[in-house]
Amino acid sequence: MGYGLAHTIHLICAILFIGVVAFEVLIIEGIRPQIAPQTMGQLELLIQKRGRRIMPFVVIALVLSGLTLGYHHRAVLMSPLSSSFGTLLSIKLLLVVAVLVQLVMTLRRSIKGTLDSGRFKLGHRELLIQMFVIVILAKAMFYVSW
Template identity: 40%
Template sequence: MSVYSVAHIIHLFCAIAFVGGVFFETLVLSVVHSKQVSREARREVEKAIARRAVRVMPWIVGGVFLSGLTMAHRYAAILADPFASSFNTQLFLKILLAFSVLVHFLIAVTKMRRDTLTVAWSKYIHRAVLVHMILIVLLAKTMFYVTW
């Protein structure tokens, strides 16, 4: 098995975990912020999720990015001219979105550690990252099938 194959498998598993986590927190756990859940219960759930996320997500994000960088090495020549073909452009956009996700993730972790992550910031980051991740998954598939 090649280094690329191993990186690809690690990338897929980490991406599934990350996208699944963001999807779950954004679309399923949003009910915690409704009036159906008491303030005390909401705070306990948020603290428990934050503790787990701070321990687990850095490893998952690190796995996604290290494996992604390993795979990107194979496409160095393509990335040198990102607008030469539809494949190049879609791969380039996918990588740009991935780095935007990383920036959002780092902002969230920093705000969590400084205890300045508000509900509004959390909602914004989760929604932005979810949209980015949907676009990344879409590009990951269309770059092999959509040409112009």
């Protein structure tokens, strides 16, 4: 897969992934006080169920395209502190790993039935913040230098 195609796929998947989490945090949490707890619980379960059908494909494409992009920048990653680009890319990759670990833990809790509303809410807020930082780092890699 060429760099341009990998970059385009990566951006589209990132937009979808961040968009879903942003919707859950900014929209769903905003209407929570206006919806009965039982109804909110049902809504969360339906969102999780739908997400488990769609998001694995988005995440897989995001990760595979990201690996392709990382392979393209492998020389920079061999000595990440030698340039601002390498340093920012390395920090971005650490955050990506943190997001993936959090996703796996959340999915595991969801499957086990131990993902309560509080964890759902907190986990998604944390993910959204991490992903915003990843986006900022992704842009900074090309515009910030020292």
